[in-house]
Amino acid sequence: xxxxxxxxxxxxxxxxxxxxxxxSIGMDHGHxxxxxxxxxxxxxxxxxxxDPDSEKLEAFVKKYENTGVMAAESIDQILADPEVELVAxxxxxxxxxxxxxxxxxxxxxxxxxxxxxxxxxQLDAMKEVIARTGRKYFVNYSERLHSEAxxxxxxxxxxxxxxxxxxxxxxxxxxxxxxxxxxxxxxSRSGGILIDIGSHQIEQFLFFTGAKDATISSSHIANxxxxxTPDWDDYGDVSLVADNGATCYFRVDWFTPDGLTNxxxxxxxxxxxxxxxxxxxxxxxxxxxxxxxxxxVFWVDKEGEHYENVHGKMGYPYxxxxxxxxKNRTDTAMDLEHxxxxxxxxxxxxxxxxxVAG
Amino acid sequence: xxxxxxxxxxxxxxxxxxxxxxxSIGMDHGHxxxxxxxxxxxxxxxxxxxDPDSEKLEAFVKKYENTGVMAAESIDQILADPEVELVAxxxxxxxxxxxxxxxxxxxxxxxxxxxxxxxxxQLDAMKEVIARTGRKYFVNYSERLHSEAxxxxxxxxxxxxxxxxxxxxxxxxxxxxxxxxxxxxxxSRSGGILIDIGSHQIEQFLFFTGAKDATISSSHIANxxxxxTPDWDDYGDVSLVADNGATCYFRVDWFTPDGLTNxxxxxxxxxxxxxxxxxxxxxxxxxxxxxxxxxxVFWVDKEGEHYENVHGKMGYPYxxxxxxxxKNRTDTAMDLEHxxxxxxxxxxxxxxxxxVAG
Numbered sequence: 154x155x156x157x158x159x160x161x162x163x164x165x166x167x168x169x170x171x172x173x174x175x176x177s178i179g180m181d182h183g184h185x186x187x188x189x190x191x192x193x194x195x196x197x198x199x200x201x202x203x204d205p206d207s208e209k210l211e212a213f214v215k216k217y218e219n220t221g222v223m224a225a226e227s228i229d230q231i232l233a234d235p236e237v238e239l240v241a242x243x244x245x246x247x248x249x250x251x252x253x254x255x256x257x258x259x260x261x262x263x264x265x266x267x268x269x270x271x272x273x274x275q276l277d278a279m280k281e282v283i284a285r286t287g288r289k290y291f292v293n294y295s296e297r298l299h300s301e302a303x304x305x306x307x308x309x310x311x312x313x314x315x316x317x318x319x320x321x322x323x324x325x326x327x328x329x330x331x332x333x334x335x336x337x338x339x340x341s342r343s344g345g346i347l348i349d350i351g352s353h354q355i356e357q358f359l360f361f362t363g364a365k366d367a368t369i370s371s372s373h374i375a376n377x378x379x380x381x382t383p384d385w386d387d388y389g390d391v392s393l394v395a396d397n398g399a400t401c402y403f404r405v406d407w408f409t410p411d412g413l414t415n416x417x418x419x420x421x422x423x424x425x426x427x428x429x430x431x432x433x434x435x436x437x438x439x440x441x442x443x444x445x446x447x448x449x450v451f452w453v454d455k456e457g458e459h460y461e462n463v464h465g466k467m468g469y470p471y472x473x474x475x476x477x478x479x480k481n482r483t484d485t486a487m488d489l490e491h492x493x494x495x496x497x498x499x500x501x502x503x504x505x506x507x508x509v510a511g
Numbered sequence: 512x513x514x515x516x517x518x519x520x521x522x523x524x525x526x527x528x529x530x531x532x533x534x535s536i537g538m539d540h541g542h543x544x545x546x547x548x549x550x551x552x553x554x555x556x557x558x559x560x561x562d563p564d565s566e567k568l569e570a571f572v573k574k575y576e577n578t579g580v581m582a583a584e585s586i587d588q589i590l591a592d593p594e595v596e597l598v599a600x601x602x603x604x605x606x607x608x609x610x611x612x613x614x615x616x617x618x619x620x621x622x623x624x625x626x627x628x629x630x631x632x633q634l635d636a637m638k639e640v641i642a643r644t645g646r647k648y649f650v651n652y653s654e655r656l657h658s659e660a661x662x663x664x665x666x667x668x669x670x671x672x673x674x675x676x677x678x679x680x681x682x683x684x685x686x687x688x689x690x691x692x693x694x695x696x697x698x699s700r701s702g703g704i705l706i707d708i709g710s711h712q713i714e715q716f717l718f719f720t721g722a723k724d725a726t727i728s729s730s731h732i733a734n735x736x737x738x739x740t741p742d743w744d745d746y747g748d749v750s751l752v753a754d755n756g757a758t759c760y761f762r763v764d765w766f767t768p769d770g771l772t773n774x775x776x777x778x779x780x781x782x783x784x785x786x787x788x789x790x791x792x793x794x795x796x797x798x799x800x801x802x803x804x805x806x807x808v809f810w811v812d813k814e815g816e817h818y819e820n821v822h823g824k825m826g827y828p829y830x831x832x833x834x835x836x837x838k839n840r841t842d843t844a845m846d847l848e849h850x851x852x853x854x855x856x857x858x859x860x861x862x863x864x865x866x867v868a869g
Contacts, residue, residue, distance in 0.1 A: 315768075319735050319746065322762060324680070324780065326787075370729035370865070371750045373758055377677050378784045388677065390758060392729045392750045398868035400731055400748060402760050404680060410673075410786040412815040418787075422682065426736045428768040429684075429776075431796070438789070438809050439818040451796050457770040460797040507728070510756035 173476045175264070176201035176231045177222075178252065179244025180209040181336065184266045186216070188241045188293050192264075193220060195472035200237060201225040228252070232259035239264055239479055243293075246349060247342040250275035253290065254282045262289035262479050268352040269496050271344030273504075276497055283489070289482075291475050292492040296325070296353035296419065297360060301448045301467035302432040306423060308467075310361060314454050315425030320400045321358040322422040325350050328409035329387075330416075338382040346374060346386035346405055347503040354403035355393070355502070356495035361423050364395030366494060372502040376511025378408075383511060391502045413438070415446055428454035531834045533622070534559035534589045535580075536610065537602025538567040539694065542624045544574070546599045546651050550622075551578060553830035558595060559583040586610070590617035597622055597837055601651075604707060605700040608633035611648065612640045620647035620837050626710040627854050629702030631862075634855055641847070647840075649833050650850040654683070654711035654777065655718060659806045659825035660790040664781060666825075668719060672812050673783030678758045679716040680780040683708050686767035687745075688774075696740040704732060704744035704763055705861040712761035713751070713860070714853035719781050722753030724852060730860040734869025736766075741869060749860045771796070773804055786812035 175197050177189050181204075193199060199217060203225040204210040214224045225231050231240065232255060240256040242249060243266035250270050256263045269292045270276045283290050297303040310318060327350060336342040343349050359367065375388040387408065393401040409417045415436040423430040433449040440449075448464030474486035533555050535547050539562075551557060557575060561583040562568040572582045583589045589598065590613060598614040600607060601624035608628050614621045627650045628634045641648050655661040668676060685708060694700040701707050717725065733746040745766065751759040767775045773794040781788040791807040798807075806822030832844035 317736070319733075319764075319766070320748075320762065322682070326782075370731065373728065373750075373752065375677075375756065375758070377756070378675070388758070390678075390750065390760060392731075392748065392760065394731065394865070394867045398733065398735070400733070400746070400762075400867060402748060402750065402762065404678065404758075404760065404782075406677075406782065408677070408782060408784065408787070410811050411813045412786070413811050414816060418811070424684075424762075424764065424766060426766065428770070429766070438811060438816045453768050453771050453776070453796055455769045458772060458796045507752070509752045509758060 173197040173238055173479050174200050174236050175239040175241055176203065176225070176237050177213065177241045178203045178228055178231060179242040179248070180204045180213050181245045181334070182243035182266055184293060184295060185213070185241065185243035187295055187299050188243060188264060188266065189217065191299060191469055191472035192241065192476070194469070195476050197239070197476050201231045201234065203228055203231055228255065232256065232261065237261055242266065245336045245342050246271050246344050250279055253279055257282045257286040257288035257290070260286070260288070262291070264291040264293065264475065266293045267295065267356070268344055268348040268499055270500065271348050273497070273500055276493065276500065280493065289479055290489060290492070291486060292496065294353055294356040294495065296434070297357050298471040299469055300434050301463045301465070301469070302434045302450050303357070304467040304470065305450050305461065305463040306361070306421070306430050306432055309430055309452055310423070314452060315423065315429055316427030318362045318399060318423055318425050320424040321361050322401070322424070323354040323357060323403035324418070324420045325354055325403060325405040326409045326417045326419065327405070327407050328413070328416045329407045338385045340384055344500070345503040346389040347372060347391060347506060348499045350405045351389055351391060351403065351502060352495055352499035354405065355391070355498045357421060358393065358401035358403070359395070359491055359495055362395050362397060362399035362401070364397050364399055365490070367393045367395040367401070367498060369393055369498065369502050369505055372506040373509045374503070374506040375509045389506065393498070428452060531555040531596055531837050532558050532594050533597040533599055534561065534583070534595050535571065535599045536561045536586055536589060537600040537606070538562045538571050539603045539692070540601035540624055542651060542653060543571070543599065543601035545653055545657050546601060546622060546624065547575065549657060549827055549830035550599065550834070552827070553834050555597070555834050559589045559592065561586055561589055586613065590614065590619065595619055600624065603694045603700050604702050605629050608637055611637055615640045615644040615646035615648070618644070618646070620649070622649040622651065622833065624651045625653065625714070626702055626706045626857055628858065629706050631855070631858055634851065634858065638851065647837055648847060648850070649844060650854065652711055652714040652853065654792070655715050656829040657827055658792050659821045659823070659827070660792045660808050661715070661779070662825040662828065663808050663819065663821040664719070664779070664788050664790055667788055667810055668781070672810060673781065673787055674785030676720045676757060676781055676783050678782040679719050680759070680782070681712040681715060681761035682776070682778045683712055683761060683763040684767045684775045684777065685763070685765050686771070686774045687765045696743045698742055702858070703861040704747040705730060705749060705864060706857045708763045709747055709749060709761065709860060710853055710857035712763065713749070713856045715779060716751065716759035716761070717753070717849055717853055720753050720755065720757035720759070722755050722757055723848070725751045725753045725759070725856060727751055727856065727860050727863055730864040731867045732861070732864040733867045747864065751856070786810060
């Protein structure tokens, strides 16, 4: 620790005793910024950051300079610090289980980016360490938790606007953009498309239908148009049936066209007995109304057709609940079984997927 | 034939020798009006109409009073008239194959509403009679053929705007509205939801992907919320893979909410290697721009996000082609194998469907 760091640390001593203290480890996926922002915005204090890649670490620490975050020299340094209560990570998906085990064995709670695991073995290991250590385990299914549209949709459903939820249909297109690191194209490290970005979709399906479990009716993967990375999936889809009879289908892909004004035209359609909701979370194509880019929610019910842009209006209640759960040892942010079930079904969908092209 | 009818008939004698003469038989489904309008609009002449239900027949003849159409006394009367070249029908789905056989054996071409058959036995019988008689067989897959949005989408794809088509995702919600006739709820007469309204979706998938065949990966039916008609499907979905590797998913249902300003918010998403198209064929929810209710096409490509309302701009080239095919014995309107394959896959999807609720 440098002298400056020690100063910063002392300066924040009192603050830390009240507030949740966390460290961010592993910046392989950009989600670490969203996770960090969410925690900071809800009042947590970031003491440490670490990534083995010094460039990534420097960029991260620079971005959060005004928080007083310190660059750690190793993961062990962070895990040995009794002040740290929570570790947040968006390291390579294949490494997330191992870091979780180390973190929880060190007596800290764990906030892991989706997908939290890439195999059923890793999932079992996580279940074991959670049970053994009693630590909290949170998964950043950001396409719901970090989406104001989804927060609003949850409210509409609770208000009974669309009746009983029968089906969730999701489209999760993503832009590939500039070349990604090697791990991204390596199935043994990223898990595959249905794990990587499909897990968001399965989590939303279980959540919005209130299901505890589901069976996979069919799943497909393809490499339609990226022959230079033949073992990688540029497309995937899954059809599921929940234990309560609700159905789900989603498609994920890496085909966002260059001309789209955001990274992906993610849509979620929630069909109910009395109406339906459509979320256009990240862009409402060709909209020139001056509304914010994100957060478009449309719904149709008995009364009529409705639209609201909820960007900046809902916030992200998940992060405050997560912090409260760590402090009070409660379970308000997300049901653990639910978080693990979404991970399990994502892995199973990927394992069972039929490769249809490439 | 009444005196008035004979007069009308003589009056139109010359006209009929040039133009295609058709008869409309069976008004059980309202599609008969769209089929009739399409044929009349493309220059055909309607000589006869018939339905065993005299109320239905009267209403139909009254609606087309100014065309000079005559109410026939029986199907046989129409089939015995050598002037009639084509029979159009939207009779009960289960009866469409039998009428087709009678029509083609009488030496006339046949224009049948979707779904044209409700069993593989009926499909085989149709194939046999088509081969034996050499008559033309046209199926009214109206959600593409009678949709200007779909005509425009076809053009965008041909122009290469979205590259190679990888996936077609369709939603076909319908409003149940006022109580339907008994046959509608009787699986042995309507065939079930994946045949009745799913056939539209499969036809579009095969068409837009240019596939010749496909396999069904999974299909579901449900009766989620209509316990008074337990054997009827209010929901269905299918996941398919084409012989060229393209994928498809569609959902059909009878849950259009009361507040929607049209009968169903049908959507079709066509994903390509370079872009995608979204059709909002029947309504663009909450749109208050003054654009027509129908015919909204959005597409995103390398250049940007685009929107056009094509209502009244494209027309329905299918009907003129159909008439030309009858007159010239050509095959320009729709490939016969394609029309039959869509019917076959609809029946198979229904037969294989897992019932998930009700």
